Amino acid sequence: MARINSPAELEAFRSNLISGRDPNKTCITLCSGSACHASGSREVAASIEEEIRKQGLEGEVELRRTGCHGFCERGPIIVIRPDDICYFQIKPEDVPEIISETIRQKKIIERLLYTDPITNEKIIQESEIPFYKNQGRLVFGSNVQIDPKSIDDYLALGGYSGLSKALSQMSPEGVLEEVRTSNLRGRGGGGFPTGRKWAESRNAPGDMKYVIVNADEGDPGAYMDRSLLEGNPHSVLEGLIIGAYAIGSTQGYIYVRQEYPLAVQNVNIAIRQAEEYGFLGKNILGSGFDFTIDVHQGAGAFVCGESSALMTALEGKAGEPRPKYIHTAVKGVWDRPSVLNNVETWANVPLIINKGADWFTQYGTEKSKGTKIFSLVGKIANTGLVEVPMGVTLRDIIFKIGGGILGGKKFKAVQTGGPSGGCLPEELLDLEVGFDELSKAGSMMGSGGMIIMDEDTCMVDVARYFLNFLTDESCGKCVPCREGIRQMLKTLTNITQGKGKEGDIELLEQLAEVAGEAALCALGKSAPNPFLSTLKYFRDEYEAHIREKRCPALSCKELISFYIDPTRCQACMTCLRKCPSEAIIGAKRQIHVVDQDKCTKCGTCFEVCPSRFAAVKKISGEPVPPPIPEEARTIVRKSKEK
Amino acid sequence: MDKERIDQIIDKHHSDPSSLIQILLDIQAEHHWLPKEALEQISERLQVPMTRVQHIATFYKAFSLVPKGRHQIHICMGTACHVRGASRVLDTVEGLTGIKPGETDLDLKFSLETVNCLGCCALGPVLEIDGKTHGKMAPVQTADVLKNYD
Amino acid sequence: MSEILLKIDGKEVKAREGMTVLEAAQRAGISIPTLCHHEKLEPYGACRLCIVEIDMRGWKKLVVSCLYPVAQDLVVTTKSEKINRIRKMIVELLLAHAPDAFDLQDLAREYGADRDRFEKESSFCIHCGLCVRYCAEVKKKHAVGFVNRGANREISFIPEVASKECWNCKECFPLCPTEALQAAYVLTEALMSHTRQ
Incomplete structure (x- = not known):
């Protein structure tokens, strides 16, 4: 390659390059970003290459390993150009069919298409999928067309x-x-x-x-x-x-x-x-x-x-x-x-x-121009990277693009701005995203992390999580950050463990003031934000932990208990087999009981109990009902005895 | 790690004191930990005080001053994984291996680290062993995954 | 060198360009508390005790005086309810580590700090960095340095250097506001003799 020495040479090189490329040539673009690598896109790439060779399509079909397409939830993703056919969650075993059906015969493979969760309609083209349709990709758009190594x-x-x-x-x-x-x-x-x-x-x-x-x-x-x-x-x-x-x-x-x-x-x-x-x-x-x-x-x-x-x-x-x-x-x-x-x-x-x-x-709001890429993660249906013009509401990002909350749960908060940011509640979903708007609400834009939290997320624990992160990541030079956030973490940890006491919130507020005003750098100055914003919007959760020793989200391990409702347990043995701590007592036809001394509260029993029984209960702030007496545990299945 | 190899790495970075972190990263990548002799050699060659080398080697998370186990377990503690239950995965791994983050077991089988975010949030909670990503982990799956390593 | 006029606690103060607010205040006999400051060392800004409020043509903010450069017409307030509240908390946070340090006890009296506000974790070192910086900047020996970060940050001697340089110097000992430095040195010494045997 000869060096390009002037703007004219660059344009000549470019037109030569473009004229050498056939826009109608079939090109399979495969997302090869880190997230798709983790879901197996390397293996998919290998089988595409192999299959192109096997089916004698070398030279006719090109494979292009592009950067991240953003829709990480559905990776690995391929887009077949020029028809723009988009397939999701490709496995190596899907590849022979893709080549023989779609590439050779232009037939669509229905099961690999995107299905709209609401209308159940199959969507062929990327641009028609709500996740992409509602974005405005100025910066991120080229990712799907470029091999980053070219x-x-x-x-x-x-x-x-x-x-x-x-x-x-x-x-x-x-x-x-x-x-x-x-x-x-x-x-x-x-x-x-x-x-x-x-x-x-x-x-x-x-x-x-x-x-x-x-x-x-x-x-x-x-x-x-x-x-x-x-x-x-x-x-x-x-x-x-x-x-x-x-x-x-x-x-x-x-x-x-x-x-x-x-x-x-x-x-x-x-x-x-x-x-x-x-x-x-x-x-x-x-x-x-x-x-x-x-x-x-x-x-x-x-x-x-x-x-x-x-x-x-x-x-x-x-x-x-x-x-x-x-x-x-x-x-x-x-x-x-x-x-x-x-x-x-x-x-x-x-x-x-x-x-x-x-x-x-022309894009954005008065004070925040252009677009912003957000990484929409957490308890969201469509995890991924989204780019929207500034000024779009949180609601549109989370529900229109993000597809709402994972598993049909209830939205509780969105955390923006990383460890320096804050948590915003449902009342603020119509907030238009912009630098000043987010700061005014007690959070910040940060680099664009947007973590969605649902009803199962404890907001005190979220504050504790971020302060734990910062205690470890503080450089340790100045006192308000090194010592102040360490004490904040201790207090928050106590609260989540049921050791909170009256006055803790006030102590946290005073420590927050000192870190916020006197720390050396932005890390320390903004460290109290996760606490301050959760306190501002979810004070009741703090009070429940401190006064009632109750975690309203049923999340804090020390404050919850699992027990099996004897009227619902069908003695199916599922939880008993899966419990990693052997904390479930029972047998076939014997109603199961959680041994509270052995239980590590990992929640496995709660998850594996078949939903038609829903016998495992999670409780907080109330005593565990006494176990059903041993002699009453045998299940008599009347229907079978007849 | 032999002295010549360390010298080669230092030469690659032109013995430039501002490349100290880059040199340590190269050694860490090849050797998986930083022996004291290597630090002393670097200190001498770059004319950088040992105090600075030691501070850097303990300040940044990428470095280890002790040998690592055969299998490196990284548990993602990113916010997305956290809200999806990463701490339960960590509890399970701690229980099964008997080590805490930052530690290596006595048989040098596993080293356990927590990491801030692996950027595979769609797969959370995520566990990575020797670079291989295991997604959507819960305590039961975690135990199954660990069984495959010896 | 041009002369700069500023006001500290209502008093007109003359200073030279390049001076910090703390230096200007000390010259004018106005005392601002410090822990990590030392006139022979580069300003460090770690203890944050010397925090003051500045007013630059109506624009107010809190800064640490050991680092903030003087400027013409700057108005500085060294004491206020808020400043004292911050200093009190800083002293309380440090007392958890070094409850018996004289400097901290004096400060505790001045700001009404509660010695028992936080659970005691007597690691003694308050991370003022005087020993580390004195050894590096004045003595140029680098026998003692920092290790780790965040809440795990500590001072640590390099035994090989310490065994050569420290025995007839020990100039850093009187700088330490707590007993942490001496303890760390004694430990290093013990290690050195142990490895020699």
């Missing part, structure tokens, strides 16, 4: 034309102005205006400036950055190069978690390809602009998602945050001006430069 796939879709435009037709100030006018705000946390950050760095004194991609996505339950970096790495690189040009930086870093091996691999391949094509290195596209990118792997510390801690880690030190009274945009890595944005923010930049700030600002 720069040509990206170029065929118009890739690097934003960079070419910026370098040949715009001044760095012009690029900066366009980003500023677009009102793009940071997609990784606080929603700081990107243009303002860039300008601050551009205007800061110093010859050496850095641009950094924050791909240290540590929020448990959020994986949109991984999917972007895995699925469309060039879009992130292109944004970064454009940003570097605007700011006047010649060195970029990508800080990516080592827990994301596929993202690390794909981004390294992408950098190598971009260097080969001349989008990185010296004199990019003949503009005289030089820029290189290095990849730095994060070694596992949530706090490194915080910008100053990430920069400390880049320097090869333990990732402790630094005070930011002087912004990192002015004094960042090695005390030099450094602009750090998250993956999704960078991926928005080429779109803004290509299509203009006016195009971008």
Whole structure:
């Protein structure tokens, strides 16, 4: 591959590339993101290749391993182009049929189609499925068409034309102005205006400036950055190069978690390809602009998602945050001006430069422009990644796209913003998502995790869960965070174990104030949010735990008991066999009884008891009824004795 | 792990002190733990104080200062898995292996770690053993999965 | 060096550019409590005890004075109900670890902190980092450092370095506000002699 030396050469290369591709050629795109790998997409890929060979279709049918399609609930997913036939939950054994029926004879295989859970209608095309239909995929859309290991796939879709435009037709100030006018705000946390950050760095004194991609996505339950970096790495690189040009930086870093091996691999391949094509290195596209990118792997510390801690880690030190009274945009890595944005923010930049700030600002709300990718997970029917314009309501995301609550249960809360965010109750379902709207409600946008909780989720336990996470992930430098959240965790743990006492809520509130006001970094300052938001909207659950020793969600292990209703038990032995602690006493035709001393409250009996009997009961805040006397346990089946 | 191999890794990173974490990651990936001698060698070659090497090696979760078991169990404690009952999976694994997160059993059979999020939320609760993902785990299935390893 | 005028607790204070609010206050004889601050060491900002309120043309916020740079017309308040409440809690949190440390007891008296607010977990170290930073920044020996993170963070001597450097130095001992450092050293010493045998 010869280097591309000018915008004209790029366009010539692109048209040549596109004309060499037959749009009518059958192409099977298979989701090969990490989540689909876990559900077996590698095996499916292998059998597709084998079957293409076996059925003599080599050269006629192409297999393209793309990035994440987002509908992780139904993975592995294939889309057969150009007809856009979409099949879900493919197993290797389905493949021969797919090739012989659908590819060769254009016959649809009904059982692999999406079935609408409400209308029971089978849907063939991806675009007609409610999960996709109700989204607006500006950033994430190309994922389904691109093999992330192929720069040509990206170029065929118009890739690097934003960079070419910026370098040949715009001044760095012009690029900066366009980003500023677009009102793009940071997609990784606080929603700081990107243009303002860039300008601050551009205007800061110093010859050496850095641009950094924050791909240290540590929020448990959020994986949109991984999917972007895995699925469309060039879009992130292109944004970064454009940003570097605007700011006047010649060195970029990508800080990516080592827990994301596929993202690390794909981004390294992408950098190598971009260097080969001349989008990185010296004199990019003949503009005289030089820029290189290095990849730095994060070694596992949530706090490194915080910008100053990430920069400390880049320097090869333990990732402790630094005070930011002087912004990192002015004094960042090695005390030099450094602009750090998250993956999704960078991926928005080429779109803004290509299509203009006016195009971008038509999406979203007054203060939050564009779209946002959310990772919709937890007790939701359609787990996956969804991209919607800002301003869509939580209700639409959860019910229209997400398909409502798993197993027909009742919605209780949605947790947004990761450990720094909060839980929002049913009353707020009509809230329009945006940076300021979520913050006002006591949560935050964060990087876009959206964890759905149902009636079985205990909100005190959720607060305890996040504080436990943060106690472990705090760097331990400042007292309000290291000691304060540790004490909050102790108190919350006591409450969930039935050891809560009057005054605990007030103590938690005081500790929350100290962490919120006095901690060194954003991790500590926002650590009390999971507690504060659950207290605000679910105070009754706290009070039930403390005063009645009752867990209303029947979730906290120390506060619940399982017992078998003797009037319902049919002595079927199912629970007795499955109990891992041998805590169930019984035999054939002997009504079963839970030995409360042995029971570890794992809930297995409750789950395996056939629903037509529903004999196992879960209770909290009330004494366990005494076991039925031994002599009364024998079941006499009258019908059979006749 | 022999000294030459460590030197090779250090050379690959141009003996740059800012690459300290990257060097440790490479060694961890190859050797599965960081012996004290390796840390001392790095400290000397990079001219970085041992205090800093030690802080980093204990600060980041990817590193281990003790040998690991033959099978690495990772239990996802991400929020999605948590609300779907990950703690029950953890309880079961702890009960069956007799070790807590961060520990390795005496036979060096299993090492147990909890991880923040494996990003397979559709499959939650998720358990990963030696890189293989086992989804939709409940206590019973967990016990069945563990039986397959020795 | 240009001179900067600011107001601390209602008093006009002169300072030089690049100084912190804490330094400016100390020069003007206004006392702000600290635990992790030391004039020979780089500002650290870990104990957060020196928290103050600043008002920059009507824009108010809480900052730690050992790190916040002075600025023209800055208005600083070093004591208020809220500030005292935060300091009291910080002292209480630390007393759980080092209930008998004199510095903490003095602070407890000043801010009305309850020695028994939290369950005792006497690990003694309050993580002020004075020993670690003094050894690194002033002595350049790096004999003692931090290990682990979060609630498990500790100080730890590097035995090989300590056995060479510490026996005739021990300048960090008087800096320690608790007995944690000496205890850690004695332990290291014991380990060193044990391995030698």
